[in-house]
Structure formats: structure tokens, C-alpha cells
Amino acid sequence: xxxxxSPAAEAAGLTQIQxxxxxxxxxxxxxxxxxxxxxxxxxxxxxxxxxxxxxxxxVGAKVTWETVRDNNLxxxxxxxxxxxxxxxxxxxxxxTIAAAGQKWFWLxxxxxxxxxDLIAAGVLLGTxxxxxxxxxxFSQVLAVVWYGGLPGLIKLILGGIALFAGLAxxxxxxxxxxxxxxxxxLAAADTNxxxxxxxxxxxxxxxxxxxxxxxxxxxxxxxxxxxxxMAVFGWWxxxxxxxxxxxxxxx
Numbered sequence: 001x002x003x004x005x006s007p008a009a010e011a012a013g014l015t016q017i018q019x020x021x022x023x024x025x026x027x028x029x030x031x032x033x034x035x036x037x038x039x040x041x042x043x044x045x046x047x048x049x050x051x052x053x054x055x056x057x058x059v060g061a062k063v064t065w066e067t068v069r070d071n072n073l074x075x076x077x078x079x080x081x082x083x084x085x086x087x088x089x090x091x092x093x094x095x096t097i098a099a100a101g102q103k104w105f106w107l108x109x110x111x112x113x114x115x116x117d118l119i120a121a122g123v124l125l126g127t128x129x130x131x132x133x134x135x136x137x138f139s140q141v142l143a144v145v146w147y148g149g150l151p152g153l154i155k156l157i158l159g160g161i162a163l164f165a166g167l168a169x170x171x172x173x174x175x176x177x178x179x180x181x182x183x184x185x186l187a188a189a190d191t192n193x194x195x196x197x198x199x200x201x202x203x204x205x206x207x208x209x210x211x212x213x214x215x216x217x218x219x220x221x222x223x224x225x226x227x228x229x230m231a232v233f234g235w236w237x238x239x240x241x242x243x244x245x246x247x248x249x250x251x
Contacts, residue, residue: 013038020044023147023212030147031216039139041146049110051153055160055177056106063169065103069095071173072102075188106174117145124217127231134221144220148213151205155180180204197244210236 014022014033020043022030059068073080083091121142128134128141159177176184183200191199210232218228 016040016043019147020047020150023150027212027215028219031144031219034140034143034147034216035220035222039143041143044146044150045110045114047150047153048113051156052110053107055156055174058160058163059106059172059174060103062163063172065099066095067169068102068172068174069099071170073098075173077189102174113149117142117149121145123235124213124231127235128217128221128223128227132221132223132227132231134217134223134227136217136221140220141217144213144216148216149209151208151212155203155205176200181206193247194244197247198240201240201244 013036014029019030019033019038022033059065073083083094086094121138121144124145125136125138125141128136155178158180159172159174162178163172179185181200181203183196183198186196186199188196211229214228214232215225216228217231218225221228
């Protein structure tokens with residue numbers, strides 16, 4: 001005899017672990033659950049903190065933050081030239097500050113991600129509701145952004161694995177820790193800055209996250225999938241172009 005699930009059981013929805021798992025295997029289930037009212041996103045944030053802190057510790061042990069600083073300076077020759085023109089004592093002090101800045105910036109990066117996701121959720125909410133006639137609310141969209149961003153954790157994990165596998169410290173950049181994009185394989189010093197920026201932006205894990213976020217946004221807003229894709233990818237293309245342009249101008 002088949003058992004009929006009670007309305008109370010249906011309202012309970014998925015657990016956080018189920019939502020994380022389904023994001024990779026059956027994303028519509030996760031986003032439909034968010035639409036039903038189950039909007040908590042503390043587990044994706046906790047995973048970011050744990051995995052990000054783990055990579056931070058590996059970088060400190062196997063790369064050192066002084067090397068990270070030097071790697072960044074090689075990508076910004078104008079900044080490196082300004083440092084080299086300083087008096088020795090002042091240059092050494094600035095180099096020490098730069099290394100410490102890298103260390104603490106990346107330790108507290110999850111807080112920065114939280115802030116950016118809050119902004120992204122607000123922008124996407126306005127876009128999908130006012131631009132495409134959606135009916136989403138802020139908490140739904142924020143949950144979609146967090147679950148949609150889960151593939152980015154794979155890149156952090158791959159970065160840690162690469163360091164353990166013998167990746168040269170001189171090649172490591174915390175902002176691009178794994179070879180999931182063409183920019184990882186290009187020599188920054190010998191590549192046109194705009195091309196290098198575009199190559200780094202077209203990242204497998206980023207595209208995956210954008211697709212998931214597009215699907216989720218469309219589901220919680222009750223609009224066509226195409227509207228979700230246009231809203232998410234439209235903003236992404238604009239941000240990439242601005243980032244590449246500014247990077248080429250000021251590097």
C-alpha cells in the first residue's frame with residue numbers, strides 16, 4: 001500500500017545538504033525548494049569559509065605571501081616600477097606591507113564575497129522583476145546566488161591540489177588558483193592585458209555558476225529560462241568588459 005506524503009512533510013522541503021548536492025546533480029530541485037520558501041544559505045557560506053581558509057593556509061605554507069606579492073607585481077609592471085624607484089628603506093617597508101596586505105585580504109575574502117553577493121542579489125532582483133516581469137523577493141534571489149556560486153569552490157579545491165602536486169610557487173595567484181580558464185596558462189608579462197583579462201574571465205567554473213544562477217533566478221521569479229540567462233549573463237558581460245578595460249588601463 002502506497003503512503004501519501006503529508007502537506008507538513010512537503011513544506012519541510014530539502015535539507016541544506018540536499019540542496020547543496022542537488023545544485024550539482026538536479027539544480028531545479030534546489031531552486032524549486034528555495035521558491036517554496038526554504039531560503040537559508042548558511043551551508044554554502046560555511047563551505048566557502050572552510051575551503052577558502054584551507055587554501056589560505058596551504059598558500060602560506062607552500063607559496064608564502066611574499067611570493068604572492070611578487071607574483072602580483074610581475075602582473076603590474078607600473079606598480080613594480082614605482083616601488084623600485086623608492087629609497088631602499090621605504091621600498092622594503094612597502095614590500096612588507098604589501099605581503100601582509102595579501103595575507104589578510106585573502107583570509108577575510110569570504111566577507112568580501114558575502115558583500116558582493118548581497119549587491120548581486122539586489123541588482124538581479126531589480127533586473128528580473130522590473131526588466132522581465134518576475135515575482136521574486138530578495139531572500140530568494142540571495143539564496144539562488146549562494147547556491148549558484150557553489151562551482152566556484154571546485155576551483156579553490158583544485159588550486160590546493162595543484163600546490164600539493166608541485167605547482168611552482170612563482171606561478172600561483174590566489175585570484176586564479178587553478179587551470180579552469182585560458183588565462184591560467186598564459187604568461188601575464190608577455191600577453192596583451194586585455195586579452196589576458198578576457199582569457200581569465202572565461203572560466204569553466206564561472207560559466208557553470210552563471211548557468212545555475214540563471215536557472216535559479218528564472219525559477220524563483222516565475223519567468224522563462226531565457227529571461228534568467230539574459231539577466232545574469234548580461235550583467236556578467238558588462239562587468240567583464242569593465243574589469244578588462246580598467247585592468248588594461250591601470251596595470
